[in-house]
Amino acid sequence: MLEQMIQNVIEKFIKAKYHHIRLPSSVFAKITKVQEQAEYYIYNLKILDENKAINPEFPEIPEVKSEIKLENGDIATVLLLYGQLNVYIIGKVI
Template sequence: MLKAIIQKEIKDTMNNKYPHAAIPQTVLAKVTKGGDVINLKILDEFENIDNNFAEIPEIKTNTLYEYGDIVVITFLYGKLEMPIVIRKWEGC
């Protein structure tokens, strides 16, 4: 019982004080709406859509991206609502 209480307290503290810790800093994402204002779905390390994250809509970019492109993105201050598209992913 004590273990469960401690785990809950740690989880609550992480969620309330450090929510950015659960968000990856730099990830790949798939363009689900192309143009210079795009929508993205975050990908996992195997380049499959990661359903733990909602689609990120209406990201303004200086580059035109097409539907299906894979891009490298990061999150300013670890906030999902502040994504920055770094570039198109060409693979390793």
């Protein structure tokens, strides 16, 4: 019983202070929209799970800028910087 109470306190603490460690730092993302600018591209992304299916826990992420050229429907590997939805595109998944 004491063990369960301690576990509950730790889980609440992690959710409150360190919620970002519950998320993976790198994930797959599907490109849903592409806008080409002069020196970079702007993408909308849908985060995918490990099976490359759309992950409903994440909203679509708009206006992600990158110099990497991708096309609508491509799957990319992205980093979630600092446990937030600050997305950095690493490259295309082959």
